[in-house]
Every structure is written in C-alpha cells, then in structure tokens.
Amino acid sequence: MKVEPQANIDAKEFVKLTFGKTRILLPAEELLTIEPGNSVSQPQDVNDIHGRITINHTDIHVYAFDDDLRLQPVMDNQRQVCVCLGNGHGQIGILCDDANAITLNEIKLRDLPACMHTNDSVIFAIAENNNNLYCISKTADLVQLINTPYQD
C-alpha cells in the first residue's frame, strides 16, 4: 500500500454520485444530463432489471445500484435522481440519491490500498480534497458491473 499521494491535481471537474453514504466521482466529461428519478420509465416486464429514459430522442437503459454498487431492480427503486452518462461507447442512466457537477481544487489522488482490491473492483483511486474523501471511478467501470454478477 502506498501512502504518499499518487498525484496532485490543481482543479478538476467531476460529477458526484451519492448512493446512501457512498460517494463516487466520475469525470465530468462523461455527464450527459441529470434528470429526476420519476422521469424513468419502469420496466414493462417484471423480469427486466433496467428502466428507460429518453434523452434527445434516444432511449437509454437505466440501472439502479445499492450502496455497495450491487445491481438492483429499477422497479420500485427509491432513488431520487437519474444521472445519464456517456463515454463515447454508449450511454446509460444510473439512479442515485443525489448527483451534481462539482469542481474540486487541489485534489490529492491516492491509490486504493492493496488489501481493498477485489476481482470486481471499480474504485482504483481515492481523491482527497479539503479533508473529504471521494471514490474515483469511470462510466466504463460501472457499465462493467452491469455485466458482471456480484461476487461475495
């Protein structure tokens, strides 16, 4: 485990997603739009895990996660906000409790400690800013979670 800062960044734009007490930062350039959760269409088939939202005439699949980023059925999910994300390879919506674009100054990026890595890790760095800590991830890593069963 390295304890020294991996890198310092003067300022960086992020979108912050909140799932209960879990806070995740994604690159701001991957943010398409933030919509109210009630604009997400519920799955028509009870077996469908995802809902849908239409952004710029495009249907986007919407997924829900619990606080540990385990995939949950969108049906009857209580999250209030839908964050629509795109990384050039596709678009998805993610339900969360809160989301907002933020600018953080003087971030220290640190490696995730070695004992915290798992086969399905999606957090590889922790950002420190003004004594606050944030998990850093990317849309592509969250998409990977949708395709990967949760491993206990």
Next chain:
Amino acid sequence: MHETAQNSESTCKAWLLPVGSIHVAIGEYEIVHVIAGWQRYIPVPRSPLWCHHVFLWQGHLLPLFDLELFINPAPVNTSNTNHDTRGIVAVIAYEINEGEICYGGLKLSAPPAIRVVSDDEICDYPANFSGWDKTALSCFKDPVAGPVPILDIQKIFCPG
C-alpha cells in the same frame, strides 16, 4: 548475569488486541496511535467486507481492517459494516520495500494492552480459523485470552 541475558533473549513485549470474541497480538513498536472516538470512515464499494472503509490519519490514507469479519465474513451484509464511527482503531505501522513505512487501521473491540511474551508460551493456533498460518507469524498462550496469534501485518495489509 547469565540468567538475565538468557531471559532478555527469550521474552519480548507485544500488544494484546481484543478483536470481537478473539485476541490477536502484534509487536510492541507496531502500534503508532490508538483512535478512540469519532472518526470519519468512508465506504469503498466492491471492496472486501472485512476491509470496506478508508480514513485519513495525519495526511495518510489508511484502510480500516476488521479482523473479526475477515475470520468469519459469512453472515454480514455491507450495510451492517458501514460507519461505525465510535469504535477503537489501532493505527499500525509496518515496513515494506527498503524501509518504506506504511500504515493501516485495525478495528478493535477494546483498548490494547501490553503483554510480555516468552518463548515457552508458544502454542498451536486457535481452531476458529483455518487461515492463521497465512496471516500470523506464531501463537502464544495467554492465561486469560487463551491462544493468541501474532499477526503478520504485511500479509494483512499487503496480501498476495
């Protein structure tokens, strides 16, 4: 004189650490701080149940290791492990490559106590966990706590 020299070679001090229903031990100089009281622990999703939070300590980012969950992770949901901000945490220092010092947090259920351990107290690991030989260096018998594994800190915080 001769007896005193022999005695000093066969004993050392260790910290006795209460961890849930068991006790473990580490070397006298491996604890650098004990945090008792409020501390902000940040959950890291998809990390192991037994090491699910990080926190800041003196400018360092530390993992919080719950040895009780490591030994017996089965019945626990991550929501039960989140944000116990009032516990006792030992900040542990250990050395990796060429003198580089690293730190980690170990969750305790009571304050640590110093203990003199002698070579003639060596015993087998307790039967409650089959992985002690991979996470401990040795084991001694405490008159009150019973068999106490001496943790190999590097293997706890730098697995693989």
